[in-house]
Amino acid sequence: MKRDDSKYLIIGNSVAAVAAVEAIRSKDSTGRITIISDEPYSVYSRPLITYFLSGKVDEKRMFYRDGGFCQRNKVVTILGERVMALYPQEKKVVLENGRGFHFDRLLLSTGGTPIIPQIEGKKLRGVFTFTCWNDARQVRDFIESQKIRRAVVVGGGLIGLKVTEALVELGVEVTVVELADRLLGATFDRKASELVKNYIKKFAISVLVNNTITGIKGENSTVCGATLRDGAVIDAQLIVFAIGVRPNASLAEEAGIEVNRGVIVDEQMETSVSDIYAAGDVAEGWDTLMHARRPLPIWPVAHRQGSIAGYNMAGFPKKYPGGFPMNSVELCGLPTISAGITDADQEGYEILQDYHPRERRYRKIVLLDNRVVGAIFVGNIDRAGIIIGLIKAGIDVRQFKDHLLSEDFGLLWLPQDYRKHIVEGPGIEV
Amino acid sequence: MRRIYINEDYCIGCRLCEIYCLVQHSHSQKIIKAYKEELPRPLARVLVEEQGYLSFALQCRHCEDAPCIEACITGAIGRDSNTGAVLCDENRCVGCWMCIMICPFGVINMNTEGKKVASKCDLCYGEEEPVCVKNCPNEALVYEER
Numbered sequence: 001m002k003r004d005d006s007k008y009l010i011i012g013n014s015v016a017a018v019a020a021v022e023a024i025r026s027k028d029s030t031g032r033i034t035i036i037s038d039e040p041y042s043v044y045s046r047p048l049i050t051y052f053l054s055g056k057v058d059e060k061r062m063f064y065r066d067g068g069f070c071q072r073n074k075v076v077t078i079l080g081e082r083v084m085a086l087y088p089q090e091k092k093v094v095l096e097n098g099r100g101f102h103f104d105r106l107l108l109s110t111g112g113t114p115i116i117p118q119i120e121g122k123k124l125r126g127v128f129t130f131t132c133w134n135d136a137r138q139v140r141d142f143i144e145s146q147k148i149r150r151a152v153v154v155g156g157g158l159i160g161l162k163v164t165e166a167l168v169e170l171g172v173e174v175t176v177v178e179l180a181d182r183l184l185g186a187t188f189d190r191k192a193s194e195l196v197k198n199y200i201k202k203f204a205i206s207v208l209v210n211n212t213i214t215g216i217k218g219e220n221s222t223v224c225g226a227t228l229r230d231g232a233v234i235d236a237q238l239i240v241f242a243i244g245v246r247p248n249a250s251l252a253e254e255a256g257i258e259v260n261r262g263v264i265v266d267e268q269m270e271t272s273v274s275d276i277y278a279a280g281d282v283a284e285g286w287d288t289l290m291h292a293r294r295p296l297p298i299w300p301v302a303h304r305q306g307s308i309a310g311y312n313m314a315g316f317p318k319k320y321p322g323g324f325p326m327n328s329v330e331l332c333g334l335p336t337i338s339a340g341i342t343d344a345d346q347e348g349y350e351i352l353q354d355y356h357p358r359e360r361r362y363r364k365i366v367l368l369d370n371r372v373v374g375a376i377f378v379g380n381i382d383r384a385g386i387i388i389g390l391i392k393a394g395i396d397v398r399q400f401k402d403h404l405l406s407e408d409f410g411l412l413w414l415p416q417d418y419r420k421h422i423v424e425g426p427g428i429e430v
Numbered sequence: 431m432r433r434i435y436i437n438e439d440y441c442i443g444c445r446l447c448e449i450y451c452l453v454q455h456s457h458s459q460k461i462i463k464a465y466k467e468e469l470p471r472p473l474a475r476v477l478v479e480e481q482g483y484l485s486f487a488l489q490c491r492h493c494e495d496a497p498c499i500e501a502c503i504t505g506a507i508g509r510d511s512n513t514g515a516v517l518c519d520e521n522r523c524v525g526c527w528m529c530i531m532i533c534p535f536g537v538i539n540m541n542t543e544g545k546k547v548a549s550k551c552d553l554c555y556g557e558e559e560p561v562c563v564k565n566c567p568n569e570a571l572v573y574e575e576r
Contacts, residue, residue: 019500047503051524057504061522064505300532303500328531335540337531381530382539389534410536411488412479422534 006034006076008313009093009103011083011251013037014046015299016109016280016306018065023310025073031314033075034101036093040080041133043069046111047299049136050159054166062133086255088273105275105313108252108263109306112245112281112297117154121216126223127239130163140170142238148172151238152226154213156183160242161200161331167240168203168332175206175234177213177226179243187327188336189343191355192376195362196331203332213239247282247295260284262295267319269309277313279305286322289340289373289391296323326388328381334360337384340374340391341366349373354405363405370398386411393418431514432575434553434563436486441478441570443485447562448474451489454554454561470543475551476562477537487562487571490537490551492516498529498538498550507548515553523547 008024010017013035021033045064051057070077078095085094086106094100114129116122126146128139142148149172153164156178164174176183182193197207208228216239217225226234247262258264258272262284269277269285280302284295301323311318326339342364344351350367359379365387366374372390387404390397397404400413411419449461456464456472464472476489496516498507506522507529509515518529525546529538541549554560563573 045503045505047526048524057524061504299503299528300497300501307500326531328527330525330527330546335527337527339531381527383536384531385529385533385538386536388531392534408479408481410477410479412481412484412486 004034004100005032005102007031007104008033008107009101009105010035010107010109011037011093012107012109012111012280012282013039013041013043013077013079014109014111014280014302015064016302016309017107018043018069019303019306020107020109020279020310020313021073021075023307024314027311027314027316030074033073034078034103035070035075036078036081036083036095036101038080038082039132039134042067042077042079044133046132049130049133050162050166052133053136053140053163054169056169083251086251086257088255088257088276091275103275106277107306107309107313108271108276108278108282109280109302109309110248110251110282113248114241115244115246116241117212117243119213119215121218121223124216124218124223125221126237127216127241129241130159131245139238139240143167143170143172146222146237148237150234150236151175151240152177152213152234152236153240153242155242155244156180156207156209157186157242157244158184158327158329159245160240161196162329163240163242164200164205165203165332167238168205172238173204173206175208175236177208177211177228179210179212181210183207183209184338187325187338187342189364189376191353191357192336192338192342192362192364192378195357195360195378196334196336198357199334199360200332245281245297247284247297249282252276252278252282260293264293265305267321268312268317269305269320270312277309279309285320287324288322289324296325298323298325298327300326324391334379335377335381336379337377337381337388338375339388340372341368342374342376344368344374352401352405365404367397367401370396370401372397372404383410386414389422390414431492432553432573433492434489434551434560435572435574435576436488437570437572438484438486440568441485441487442568443478443480444567445478446565446567447476447487447571448478450561450565451476451551454557472543473539473541473549475537475539475549487566488535488537489560489562490516490533491535492551492553497532497534501528501532503528510555513553513555515555516550517552517555518548518550520545520547 213226215227263278281297308320352365361379364376452474
C-alpha cells in the first residue's frame with residue numbers, strides 16, 4: 001500500500017468519525033485508517049464550544065478523546081486540510097494542495113455548514129457564525145479585545161440560546177431576534193417556549209420574535225448596529241448568526257452521490273455509491289417517528305450512525321433502523337428535554353400535561369394510538385429517559401397511561417415483559 | 431463482567447440499599463454526618479421503586495451497548511477498561527443532561543451539590559462488592575457474572 005493509501009478513509013473529525021474508528025478497530029486492528037479534517041484540532045467536542053466561550057470548559061477539557069486516541073487506534077490524521085474533490089470510480093480524494101488519497105472504503109462525516117443570510121454588512125468585522133471551535137475562539141477574542149458590551153444573536157433555536165447564555169455570562173447584553181413567533185419553535189410547543197422566554201428575560205436578555213435583521217450597520221468596517229425588519233435599529237458591536245445549519249454535502253453532490261437535503265444513506269449508512277458511507281449531520285437517514293428520510297443533526301444519532309458505518313466498513317454488517325429528534329439543553333440553569341413530536345395539534349393525538357408556569361415546571365407527553373410519540377420536560381427532567389425509551393420501543397401505554405406523569409412513575413408501572421427485558425438484559429440498543 | 435442483578439421477588443422494600451449507597455458516596459462516609467451535616471445531602475445512586483407488594487432496587491445496568499456513553503457530549507461517561515463499569519468522570523461532566531434524556535432506566539440523576547454533574551452508580555469503584563448488594567438483607571440484589 002502506498003503512503004497515502006488507506007483501507008479506511010474518514011473525512012471529518014467529530015463524533016461520527018470517532019465512533020467509526022472505535023467500531024472499525026474493534027473488528028480490524030491493523031487496516032490503515034486515515035482521518036482528514038479541515039479543522040486544525042485533534043478530536044474535540046463541538047457542543048462544548050459555548051461552554052468554552054463562557055470559560056466553563058478550558059482548552060484541555062474540550063477534547064472528546066484523550067491525546068493518545070489516534071496513536072492507540074493507529075489513525076493517521078491530516079489536519080487543517082480541505083478535501084476539494086472526490087472521485088468515486090478511482091476511489092480517491094484530492095486535497096486543496098493537490099495531494100491525493102486512495103481508499104478502499106470512505107466515510108463522509110463532514111457535518112453541517114452554518115447558514116448566513118444574504119444581507120448588507122455580513123462581511124463586517126464582528127459578524128460570526130457559531131458551529132466550530134475557531135468560531136468560539138474568535139468571538140471570545142473579539143469580545144475581549146474590543147470590550148464588547150452589546151450583541152445581537154440572530155436565531156432563537158438551541159444554538160442561538162446557548163450562545164446567548166455564554167455571552168450573558170461574559171457580561172454582554174444580548175438581544176435575541178427570532179423570525180418565528182416564538183423561541184425554540186422546532187423542538188418545543190408554545191407553552192414551553194413561553195416558559196423559557198419568560199425565564200431568560202430575568203437574565204437581561206431581550207427577546208424579539210416575529211422579527212429578523214435586514215442589514216448590519218458598520219463603522220470603520222466594524223459592526224456598530226443591526227437594522228430590524230420593522231425598521232428599528234439595535235445598537236450592537238457583535239452579531240452572531242445561529243439561524244440553522246445545513247448538511248455539508250457539496251463534496252458528495254459534486255461526486256454524483258445521491259443527495260437530498262443531506263447525503264442519502266441506507267440502513268447500513270452506505271450512500272448510493274458502494275463503499276462510500278456517510279454519518280452524522282451530513283447524512284440523511286431514517287426518522288422512525290415521521291416515517292421519512294431526513295437529516296437528524298443530533299449528537300447521539302451521529303454517534304450511532306458513525307458506529308454503524310464503521311462496522312459495515314470493516315465488513316461486519318450491522319443495521320440502524322433510524323432515530324428521532326431529541327435534545328437536552330440547560331438554559332441559564334433551567335433544564336429542558338424534548339423529544340419526538342412535541343407540538344401536535346392535529347386530530348388523533350392525545351396530550352397529557354402537568355403545567356406549573358409559576359414554578360417553571362412543565363411536562364408534556366404526546367400520544368398517538370396509545371403510544372408515546374413525543375415529550376417535553378422543562379424544570380423537572382427526572383427520569384425523562386424512561387418516557388423517551390417508551391417512544392423508541394413503541395410500547396402500548398394504555399394500561400398505565402394515567403401514571404405517566406405521576407411523581408412516582410418508574411419502570412415498575414411498565415408491562416412486566418418489557419420491564420424484565422430491559423432490566424435483566426445485558427444491554428440495550430438505542 | 432460482574433453486574434448487579436435484581437431479584438424483585440425477594441425485595442422487601444427496606445431501602446437499606448439507598449442508605450448504604452448514599453453513605454458510601456458521601457464525603458464523610460458516616461451515616462449521621464451524611465444525613466445531617468452534609469448539605470445539600472449526598473445522593474444515593476440506587477432507587478427503590480415500590481407499589482403495593484411489588485418493589486425492587488434499581489441502579490445503572492452498566493449496559494453492554496450503553497446509550498449514555500453515546501449521548502455524552504464531553505466524553506466524561508465511558509467504560510472502565512478493568513471492570514467494564516460505565517463511569518462518569520465528574521471533572522469533565524458539564525451537566526448537559528443528555529444522559530438523563532437517553533437512559534431508558536432513569537437511573538442517572540442531576541447532582542447539583544457543587545458543580546452540576548450527572549450522578550450514577552459506579553459499582554462502588556474499588557470495593558470488592560457494591561454496598562447495596564453487600565447490605566441487602568434478603569439477597570434481592572446479587573453481584574455476579576452471568
